[in-house]
Amino acid sequence: MDMQLDGRTAFVSGSTGGIGWAVASALAAEGVHVALNGRSADRVEAAVARLRAERPGVPVAGIAADFSDAVQVADLIDRLGDVDVLVANVGLFGLAPFATIDDAEWQRYFEVNVMSGVRLSRALLPGMLERGWGRVVFVSSESGVSVPADMVHYGVTKAATIALANGLAKTTRGTAVTVNTVLGGPTWSDGVEATVTGIAEAQGAPVEAVRDAVIGQNSTTLLERFLEPSEIASLITYLASPVASATNGAALRADGGVLTTTL
Known part of the structure; x- marks a missing residue:
């Protein structure tokens, strides 16, 4: 299918690896002019060279x-200019007992996982509405619907992301601008790989065994494996395209069947 994206411009936050990188690569394959982002200048330069x-x-x-720093975000927005497609992907995640998560950590998660999307949308959505076309896609998680007990801070911020996107979609009424959310399932991203590798090293076990054990603990997954970042990117690319014109204000699942609800 021709996604009709050739020549469009896109910004993908948190795109030097993992899901963000897969999205940037998929959009570039459709002829989209892509702006990448990461915290480290060296990693950004390497990712740009790789994609070129x-x-x-x-x-x-x-x-x-660094999306935890509002000053850096403001500078990024000043340098970015107008874009046709915003993919708000950057995010933090991690396992932690609820009682150990202090206010500073809650604030850090909100700054990156929620306020990144707020600030980017506030800067870029008005231009899309003025020009008469645009796409905003938030990368959330099934954890925003079924919040894990060992990642409450993560799940709460992902729930907030879903709510943010739903509210922003209502501001696009009667236009060719859409705002949607993708609910990703357990994905073998760079961050997940690093976490699983750390667990494996601590246990003195093979990474593959720990990976299989981690996904095996998820009793509702229908795929019974981690998703690949490209599988999330395929849905995001569709939502970013003109062919998805009838989809707005939606939270679409690419969760491998983890969520047990029908909607």
Whole structure:
């Protein structure tokens, strides 16, 4: 299917690896001019070079910024300019007992997981409405619907992301701008791999065994495996395209069947 995205511009936050990188690569494959982002200038430069090599002829740029720092985010927005497609992907996650999560950690999660999307949308959505076309896609999680007991702070911020996207979609009434959310399931991203590797090293066990044990603890997964980032990226690319014009204000699942509800 032709996604009709050739020549459009996109910004993908948190895109030097994992789901963000997969999204940037998928959009570039459709001819989208992509701006990448990460906290480290070195990683951003390496990701830009990698994507340019992967998709010769497609314009690729990069802007380093830490989304936990509002000043850096403001500078990023000033440098970014208008874009047609915003993919709000950057996020933190981690396992922690609820009683050990202090106020500073809650604030850090809200700054990155929620306020990143607030600030980017506030800056970029008005331009989309003025120009008459645009796409905003938030990357949330099934954890925002079924909040894990060992990641309450993560789940709460992902629930807030779903609510944010739903509210913003209502501001696009009668336009060709849409705002949607993707609920990803357990995905073998760079962050998850690092977490599983850390557990494996602590236990003196093979990474593959720990990975299988972790996903095996999830009693509702229908895939019975971690998703690949590209599987999330495929749905995001569709939502970012003109062919998804009838989908707005939705939270679509790419969760591998983890959620047991029908909607």
